[in-house]
Amino acid sequence: ILDLSKVEAGKMEVAPTEVPLTEIQNFVTRTFKPVAEQKNLDFEVKIQPDAPSPIYTDPQRVQQVLKNLLSNAFKFTEQGSVSMTIRKADKDRRFASRLLDQADQVIAFSVADTGIGIPMDKQQLIFEAFQQPDGTTSRKFGGTGLGLSISREMARLLGGEIRVESTEGEGSTFTLFVPDHYD
Numbered sequence: 001i002l003d004l005s006k007v008e009a010g011k012m013e014v015a016p017t018e019v020p021l022t023e024i025q026n027f028v029t030r031t032f033k034p035v036a037e038q039k040n041l042d043f044e045v046k047i048q049p050d051a052p053s054p055i056y057t058d059p060q061r062v063q064q065v066l067k068n069l070l071s072n073a074f075k076f077t078e079q080g081s082v083s084m085t086i087r088k089a090d091k092d093r094r095f096a097s098r099l100l101d102q103a104d105q106v107i108a109f110s111v112a113d114t115g116i117g118i119p120m121d122k123q124q125l126i127f128e129a130f131q132q133p134d135g136t137t138s139r140k141f142g143g144t145g146l147g148l149s150i151s152r153e154m155a156r157l158l159g160g161e162i163r164v165e166s167t168e169g170e171g172s173t174f175t176l177f178v179p180d181h182y183d
Helices: 002-008 021-039 059-075 098-102 147-157
Strands: 017-019 042-047 055-057 081-088 106-113 161-167 171-179
Touching: 017 021, 017 059, 021 042, 021 059, 021 081, 055 059, 055 171, 059 081, 059 106, 059 147, 059 171, 098 171, 147 161, 147 171
Parallel strands: 042 081
Antiparallel strands: 017 055, 081 106, 106 171, 161 171
16 A cells, blocks of 8 residues: 555656566566465466567566566466566557657566456456455455556556456456666
């Protein structure tokens, strides 16, 4: 809640620096490999050859967003796999963020799972504070429902955005898009 308040009040600092993509890959692997093993899920983190490295962004904020996305992926996946792919975004993709549209290159961090998926009518709602697809008070999966709203705001701070693609019962892919150079 404190992070969300800081972001909304414009008080959250962004400290861009040069970040090798392997540093992000190693952080994610180290953090989530034990979770994957405990839940008996396949887990892979790939960097596509076309992804420019290093990028210039705030590594702490990127890691925080990816941690939220991966935590959700593992929380809502009972069997199958969770994966993360780091790649250069398609050149013809259009974004809501002007910074992304004007960036020389955009990096896409895609977190895919084979979990429960999200119904189409709930896909935007989940980015609102305190929301989950199952809005009942006895939620099966627990949590505050703040992770995605904080992640969305942090993505904006980094000049980026988060998109979701999901099919109920088949899984979801959340993608964090950030410019390869943040000023």
